[in-house]
Amino acid sequence: xxxxxxxxxxxxxxxxxxxxxxxxxxxxxxxxxxxxxxxxxxxxxxxxxxxxxxxxxxxxxxxxxxxxxxxxxxxxxxxxxxxxxxxxxxxxxxxxxxxxxxxxxxxxxxxxxxxxxxxxxxxxxxxxxxxxxxxxxxxxxxxxxxxxxxxxxxxxxxxxxxxxxxxxxxxxxxxxxxxxxxxxxxxxxxxxxxxxxxxxxxxxxxxxxxxxxxxxxxxxxxxxxxxxxxxxxxxxxxxxxxxxxxxxxxxxxxxxxxxxxxxxxxxxxxxxxxxxxxxxxxxxxxxxxxxxxxxxxxxxxxxxx
Amino acid sequence: xxxxxxxxxxxxxxxxxxxxxxxxxxxxxxxxxxxxxxxxxxxxxxxxxxxxxxxxxxxxxxxxxxxxxxxxxxxxxxxxxxxxxxxxxxxxxxxxxxxxxxxxxxxxxxxxxxxxxxxxxxxxxxxxxxxxxxxxxxxxxxxxxxxxxxxxxxxxxxxxxxxxxxxxxxxxxxxxxxxxxxxxxxxxxxxxxxxxxxxxxxxxxxxxxxxxxxxxxxxxxxxxxxxxxxxxxxxxxxxxxxxxxxxxxxxxxxxxxxxxxxxxxxxxxxxxxxxxxxxxxxxxxxxxxxxxxxxxxxxxxxxxxxxxxxxxxxxxxxxxxxxxxxxxxxxxxxxxxxxxxxxxxxxxxxxxxxxxxxxxxxxxxxxxxxxxxxxxxxxxxxxxxxxxxxxxxxx
Ligand SMILES: Nc1ncnc2c1ncn2[C@@H]1O[C@H](COP(=O)(O)OP(=O)(O)OP(=O)(O)O)[C@@H](O)[C@H]1O
Ligand SMILES: [Mg+2]
Numbered sequence: 001x002x003x004x005x006x007x008x009x010x011x012x013x014x015x016x017x018x019x020x021x022x023x024x025x026x027x028x029x030x031x032x033x034x035x036x037x038x039x040x041x042x043x044x045x046x047x048x049x050x051x052x053x054x055x056x057x058x059x060x061x062x063x064x065x066x067x068x069x070x071x072x073x074x075x076x077x078x079x080x081x082x083x084x085x086x087x088x089x090x091x092x093x094x095x096x097x098x099x100x101x102x103x104x105x106x107x108x109x110x111x112x113x114x115x116x117x118x119x120x121x122x123x124x125x126x127x128x129x130x131x132x133x134x135x136x137x138x139x140x141x142x143x144x145x146x147x148x149x150x151x152x153x154x155x156x157x158x159x160x161x162x163x164x165x166x167x168x169x170x171x172x173x174x175x176x177x178x179x180x181x182x183x184x185x186x187x188x189x190x191x192x193x194x195x196x197x198x199x200x201x202x203x204x205x206x207x208x209x210x211x212x213x214x215x216x217x218x219x220x221x222x223x224x225x226x227x228x229x230x231x232x233x234x235x236x237x238x239x240x241x242x243x244x245x246x247x248x249x250x251x252x253x254x255x256x257x258x259x260x261x262x263x264x265x266x267x268x269x270x271x272x273x274x275x276x277x278x279x280x281x282x283x284x285x286x287x288x289x290x291x292x293x294x295x296x297x298x299x300x301x302x303x304x305x
Numbered sequence: 306x307x308x309x310x311x312x313x314x315x316x317x318x319x320x321x322x323x324x325x326x327x328x329x330x331x332x333x334x335x336x337x338x339x340x341x342x343x344x345x346x347x348x349x350x351x352x353x354x355x356x357x358x359x360x361x362x363x364x365x366x367x368x369x370x371x372x373x374x375x376x377x378x379x380x381x382x383x384x385x386x387x388x389x390x391x392x393x394x395x396x397x398x399x400x401x402x403x404x405x406x407x408x409x410x411x412x413x414x415x416x417x418x419x420x421x422x423x424x425x426x427x428x429x430x431x432x433x434x435x436x437x438x439x440x441x442x443x444x445x446x447x448x449x450x451x452x453x454x455x456x457x458x459x460x461x462x463x464x465x466x467x468x469x470x471x472x473x474x475x476x477x478x479x480x481x482x483x484x485x486x487x488x489x490x491x492x493x494x495x496x497x498x499x500x501x502x503x504x505x506x507x508x509x510x511x512x513x514x515x516x517x518x519x520x521x522x523x524x525x526x527x528x529x530x531x532x533x534x535x536x537x538x539x540x541x542x543x544x545x546x547x548x549x550x551x552x553x554x555x556x557x558x559x560x561x562x563x564x565x566x567x568x569x570x571x572x573x574x575x576x577x578x579x580x581x582x583x584x585x586x587x588x589x590x591x592x593x594x595x596x597x598x599x600x601x602x603x604x605x606x607x608x609x610x611x612x613x614x615x616x617x618x619x620x621x622x623x624x625x626x627x628x629x630x631x632x633x634x635x636x637x638x639x640x641x642x643x644x645x646x647x648x649x650x651x652x653x654x655x656x657x658x659x660x661x662x663x664x665x666x667x668x669x670x671x672x673x674x675x676x677x678x679x680x681x682x683x684x685x686x687x688x689x690x691x692x693x694x695x696x697x698x699x700x
Contacts, residue, residue: 058517058685075521079306083518089511094322105314106519108306150515 007034007187008069010158015054015064017047017213024050026213027064032189032206037180039204040193041297047213048193049086052162055191056083068158079107082156084164084192088147092136096127096146099135100153107154114153121149125175141167148176152183159183161192165199177203201293209300217300224296231289232262232270238281247276259285311520315528316535319503323536333540336491340548343484357381357426360388360397362408368433372407375429383426391417398468401624412437415464419626420475422465430463437461469626474560475650481564482621482649485571488545489642490614492575494607496537497582501590501603503529504684508594513684522681530583534576541575567649577665578641582610584672588679592696594687602690609638617643625652635661637668 010032017025024047032038040048053059055066057078066073068081090099097118104114122128125145130138135146144167151161159180165173180203184190194200200207201221209217209224217224229249236243237258244252244260249268253261264270270288277283291299323329357376361369369385376383386403388394394406398419405426406417414434416422438461442454504526507513516525545568552558589602616639620630625647634643634653640661647653653661682696 056518058514079519081518083515085511085514087511089514091506091512092510102314102318103515103519106306106311106516 008157008189009033010055010189010191011065011067012051012055013065013067015051015061015066017050017054017059017061023213025054025061025064028210028213028215029064030208030215030218032191034187034189035184036205037184037190037192037203039200039207040191040210041195041197041200041207041293042193042210043301046210048210049162050213051210052086052160052191052193056081056160058083080157082151082154082159082161084147084151084159084161086162088143090135090143090146090150093134095132095134096138097122097131099146100149103150104153109154117153117155118149121153124179125149126172141169141172144168145172148179152179157188159188159190159192161190163194164192165194165196173199197294197297198292207293209297211301217296221293221296224293224300225291227266228291228296228299229264229266229268231291231295232264232273233285233287233289234260234262234273234277234283235285236260236277236280236283239277240280243280244273244276247273308521308524311524312528312531315520315525316532319529319532320535323499323533324539329536329540332495333543336488336540336544337547340484340488340544341551343487356384357404357423358402359383359385359426360394360403360406361385362388362391362394362406364410365407365414368407368411368414371433371436372429375432376426379425379429381423381425381429383429395468399624400627400629401620409464410437412441412461413464415466417466417468420467420469422467427463427465431461434461434463435459474563477558477560478563478650479622481558481560481567482625482646483618484548485545485567485649486614486617486621486642486646488541489571489575489578489645490610490617492537492541493578493582493641494610496533496579497586497606497610498603499533500530500583501586501599502596503533504587504590504680505593505596505599508591508684508687509596511687517685522684523677525684526587526677526680530580530587534579534583537579538572538575541572545571563649567645570648571645574641574645577662577669580669581637581641581665581672582606584669584676588676588683591680591683592691592693594690598690613639613642617646621646621650621652625650631657635664637665640665 012028012030014027014029015025016023016027026047028047028051030038040051042048050059054061054064055073057066057073068077071077094102100118100121101111101114104117105111109117119131122131125148127142127145127149130142135143138146148161148164151159164176168176177199180190180192184205204221206218206220207224208215231253234244235258239260241255244250244262249265250273251263251265253263255261262273264273274283274286277286359372366387369387373383373385388397388403388406391406391408394403394408395417397403398406398417404418405422407414407430408417409415412434414430416430435458439454439458442457443449507516507525513525520528549558549561549564549568552564553561558564585606586603589606590599593599593602616633620627620633620643624630630643630647631653633639634647635657644653644658644661648658679693679696683691
């Protein structure tokens with residue numbers, strides 16, 4: 001097989017999917033390089049799951065193409081993907097180890113390798129004591145860990161994970177973060193969706209923000225920031241409220257404990273703000289803050305969804 | 306990985322899961338127990354009384370009243386009817402609508418039966434004939450020679466003609482036929498339903514989404530059908546084999562070779578019928594996403610199976626040779642249950658068996674193809690129950 005192992009690019013090219021009147025995906029394009037972790041964020045119903053299912057190939061797009069290693073994704077390529085569905089999907093009455101071995105075998109592993117790798121992932125994800133438990137008897141978070149093991153057990157060359165962090169405790173979140181970085185380090189492109197923006201910011205090399213089916217922003221967090229101005233924290237105890245109103249390119253985000261948070265539009269000089277603050281009296285603090293992904297997200301998406 | 310290996314892996318999971326389940330062992334044990342009870346009760350079951358239907362043609366209609374009385378005196382309930390002509394009567398016997406046809410004159414009655422004449426009915430008819438002959442003798446002879454008269458009267462008996470050679474093992478063959486019919490019906494119903502439930506389980510637990518990322522829909526479907534089919538086959542072998550062995554051992558069954566032949570043909574027909582019905586069950590199951598909806602979507606399919614079973618049971622006891630039975634027995638929904646039953650009675654001709662097999666195989670090919678299409682179109686679409694037309698249109 002030409003794509004045994006990792007090291008290939010995933011290209012999503014203009015995929016479009018319509019459900020009746022709803023455009024679930026509208027010409028969504030992005031690429032994920034080997035070793036890259038790509039985070040997919042967006043409101044509920046924005047189209048993340050739809051895009052991921054199309055990328056995997058369990059859902060067919062109305063238009064557009066998905067390529068891996070330069071070729072359209074076919075059955076043999078798909079077998080090398082690791083997929084975590086949004087809604088958990090396992091046989092409820094199958095035992096954990098047996099289930100993972102079965103999935104690894106379906107991906108082409110012989111039984112020895114399937115067994116070894118399943119055991120390895122179970123201990124890695126803290127499930128060793130549950131290896132002979134029926135899936136349905138596990139707690140929700142542990143079922144989620146099994147589901148992750150199911151996506152990882154066949155050493156996939158591409159990971160497509162739909163909300164992999166939901167339901168995990170903090171220890172498991174750290175565990176999974178480490179696993180994803182490690183897989184990326186091994187040359188695997190990793191795509192995942194999440195609503196935990198701090199986590200996405202920490203973990204991802206690049207981020208795509210999807211809104212109503214359209215990819216409205218895509219790039220590294222730094223790239224997203226660059227087009228977006230900055231946040232300014234001004235501590236001017238004597239300033240009356242409304243002191244910064246009317247300054248060009250400036251939006252007041254809030255006032256708290258004598259500190260005013262301002263949003264400075266891209267390319268706007270901060271010195272007139274300092275001058276205005278000094279005009280009110282003493283200025284004890286004047287700091288630039290890099291906007292968090294959460295702030296960027298609100299900026300891009302706006303107040304409505 | 307080759308498709309064959311994918312299919313085998315899926316089938317092996319089904320085999321392991323089912324064979325290990327306690328319900329399988331219990332089900333097999335209960336089936337054997339029921340079968341044994343049936344075999345032991347067999348004698349009383351089939352000795353059950355029912356009115357013997359006698360058709361009368363032409364002058365023979367004159368004996369209607371006296372025949373009923375004479376038969377009743379011998380403990381046999383007879384229901385007489387008038388038949389248009391002998392040919393109509395004979396076909397009524399073949400179709401199982403009549404047990405005996407009486408023609409001729411009261412003094413020289415002829416009886417046509419399917420295989421053999423009930424002894425009580427024979428004596429009743431003989432009495433009637435002898436009475437007539439006696440009356441004629443008394444009327445015609447002037448100088449009566451009593452010995453001569455008695456000898457003539459004693460010679461006068463009803464003339465019996467069988468349409469087919471009598472079969473002394475008929476009762477046992479009928480029991481075998483009914484047992485194989487019941488076993489096939491239960492196996493097809495059980496394992497067909499399990500296929501549908503398995504399809505729905507994979508849909509409702511959404512495991513199908515990760516499975517289909519690695520196996521093709523037809524591989525998953527084929528693996529499931531083959532796996533469950535093998536479990537059903539194993540169960541049928543065990544239950545059928547135990548049934549034959551116990552019946553021979555208990556001395557109820559004196560025709561073991563017929564029994565073994567019936568079982569082997571039954572296994573072949575199980576495979577054919579299972580492929581036929583499992584295709585339909587799988588397609589039906591793929592239309593729903595929740596276990597609670599399974600029963601309603603399966604109802605049409607199970608109804609056909611129940612109909613096939615009830616029809617077979619009735620037709621085999623009353624009219625295994627009727628032309629209507631022969632026609633039904635080659636039609637694919639009924640063939641897998643009715644034909645092995647008729648074969649046990651040796652009522653099916655070789656040609657009928659060949660036609661039944663060919664028709665069933667042909668419909669299995671069509672249904673498997675159609676079912677694969679429906680399944681592939683429906684299996685990833687969870688939510689509301691799907692309509693057949695939208696599934697077929699979309700793919
Ligand atoms: N099978 C379907 N039939 C009809 N509409 C659908 C279907 N699946 C998704 N949609 C619609 O497509 C849009 C995108 O849904 P999708 O599940 O991709 O959103 P999402 O970004 O994953 O949301 P969430 O964060 O809630 O998981 C929604 O408006 C949804 O209602
Ligand atoms: Mg989603």
